[in-house]
Structures are given as structure tokens and as C-alpha cells.
Amino acid sequence: MSITVSIGVLSLQGSVEEHLRLLSACEGVQSFPVKSADALNRVDGLILPGGESTTMARLLRDFQLSAPLLGRIRQGLPVWGTCAGLILLAKQLVGEPSHLGVMDITVRRNAYGRQINSFSVTDSIPPVADHPLSLTFIRAPWIEEAGRGVQVLHTLRGKITAAREDRLLATTFHPELTADPAFHRYFTGIVRGSLPV
Numbered sequence: 634m635s636i637t638v639s640i641g642v643l644s645l646q647g648s649v650e651e652h653l654r655l656l657s658a659c660e661g662v663q664s665f666p667v668k669s670a671d672a673l674n675r676v677d678g679l680i681l682p683g684g685e686s687t688t689m690a691r692l693l694r695d696f697q698l699s700a701p702l703l704g705r706i707r708q709g710l711p712v713w714g715t716c717a718g719l720i721l722l723a724k725q726l727v728g729e730p731s732h733l734g735v736m737d738i739t740v741r742r743n744a745y746g747r748q749i750n751s752f753s754v755t756d757s758i759p760p761v762a763d764h765p766l767s768l769t770f771i772r773a774p775w776i777e778e779a780g781r782g783v784q785v786l787h788t789l790r791g792k793i794t795a796a797r798e799d800r801l802l803a804t805t806f807h808p809e810l811t812a813d814p815a816f817h818r819y820f821t822g823i824v825r826g827s828l829p830v
Contacts, residue, residue, distance in 0.1 A: 638824050641667035641676035645692035647684025647717060651809035656680075658814040659821045670701045678711040678824035681718025683771070683807050686742065689717055690732040699733070706735050711800040713820045719803040720774055727777060736801045737780030738793075743772050758787045758795065762815035768794070768806040775805055797823075 642652045644666030656664035667673050679702075681689070693699045706712055714722040714736075721732045725739040751771040758766055768789075776793035779785055787795035794805045800823055808816035822828035 636825070637661045637663050638677040638821065639663045639665070639675060640678045640680065640821065640824060641665055641672060642680045642682055643689070643698075643718070644668045645696060645698075646689050647682035648715075648807065648809050649682055651807075652680050652682055652715075652817070655809055655814040655817045656821075659818050662817075662821055668696060668698075670698060673698065673701055673705060676710070678713070678820065679705075680820070681712060681714040681721050682809065683716035683718065686717040686720035686732065689721060693721075693732075703733060703735070706733070706801075709800060711802075711820070711824045713802040713804070713823075715804050715807055715809065716771065716773055719776075719805060722801060722803055723776075724780075725778075736796075736798050736803060737783055738776045738796060738798075738803065739778040740774045741777050742774050754789065756787065756789070760784075760786055761795075761819045762813075764815075766808070766813060766815060767811045768808075769810045770794075770806050771810075773805045776803070 640656055640662055642649050653664050656662050720740055722736040723738050723740040724734045727741040753769045755765045755767050779796050783796050783798045785793050785796050796803050
């Protein structure tokens with residue numbers, strides 16, 4: 634039996650329940666919503682879900698979580714940002730100020746267009762799973778540039794859609810909107826420290 638790790642999902646806005654559902658399919662994972670500094674202090678890893686990045690950044694400030702979250706990330710907390718969560722992590726945003734600014738990527742918001750332009754594809758991401766994955770893009774950003782220390786996990790049409798920098802993981806798509814926990818198991822491996830870059 635695997636040692637249990639605690640993985641929280643930032644629960645201020647966005648696709649929280651969907652992430653919690655797939656975390657429940659991962660062996661040795663205790664998961665719970667995070668919306669206070671006390672809850673943040675109890676996690677071994679954290680997911681920043683999809684939603685609306687500007688709203689999430691404002692709520693982080695309103696709930697006085699920005700500084701504690703930055704502190705924990707700088708101490709090595711594994712964090713996975715999906716879509717809006719990825720935007721929060723990026724050091725650079727095209728045409729606007731960054732938010733947490735901790736991952737060495739440059740991101741363009743709403744790069745694929747509006748909600749009506751949402752789409753899904755099936756593709757292989759060998760570091761994550763040994764089977765094809767369904768990738769769902771909803772008002773998705775893309776990663777325009779990645780720094781030297783960033784491992785590119787997936788590209789689509791010449792744009793980076795998934796990347797990892799040490800203990801930080803970023804996906805422009807929404808694995809939580811599928812029934813497949815492969816990405817959640819992959820992040821669990823990062824949290825456990827069992828997946829070297």
C-alpha cells in the first residue's frame with residue numbers, strides 16, 4: 634500500500650469537484666478543498682483548477698492566500714495548474730501582468746478563442762500514460778515560450794499545451810473533465826517525489 638499523501642484543490646472558484654472526483658481514484662491520496670491558510674498548510678500538493686484566472690487571482694488576495702501560497706511554492710510545494718491555474722503560475726502573460734509568477738513559461742490567455750471554439754482531441758503523452766488521452770480545451774490558453782528548465786510534455790499545432798518545471802505542472806486543457814485519472818496519478822507521482830524530471 635502506498636504512503637498516503639494529501640492533495641488539495643484550491644476551492645475559491647472553478648472545477649473543484651471534478652478534480653476531487655479524479656483524485657479519489659488515485660491510490661494513497663487524501664484530497665480535500667482548500668480555501669484557507671490552515672488548509673493550505675496541511676497539503677503535500679495543490680491543484681489550481683480551471684475557471685477564470687482574473688477572478689481566482691482576486692479571490693486569492695481577498696482570502697489572504699496569495700502570500701501563504703507563494704511561500705509554500707518557494708519552499709517546494711508541488712502545484713498543478715489547469716487552464717486558469719496555469720495562467721496563475723506563469724512568470725509572463727502576453728499583454729498583461731502576471732499573478733503568482735513562479736513557473737518559467739510565457740502564456741497567452743484565451744489563445745484558442747471563445748467558449749464556442751472549445752474542442753477535444755485524443756493524443757498520446759508518454760510521460761503521463763501508456764494510452765491515448767482525451768484533451769479538452771475550453772477558452773484555453775497556450776504556452777508561447779518555455780524556459781530552459783521546463784520539460785515540454787505535449788504540443789498541439791505547434792503550441793505547448795502541457796509542461797513541467799521540477800515540482801510545477803501546467804496543462805492548458807482540462808483532464809478533470811474526463812473520466813481518466815492518468816494526469817492525477819502523474820501529479821501524485823510528482824507529489825510523492827517518485828517522478829524525476
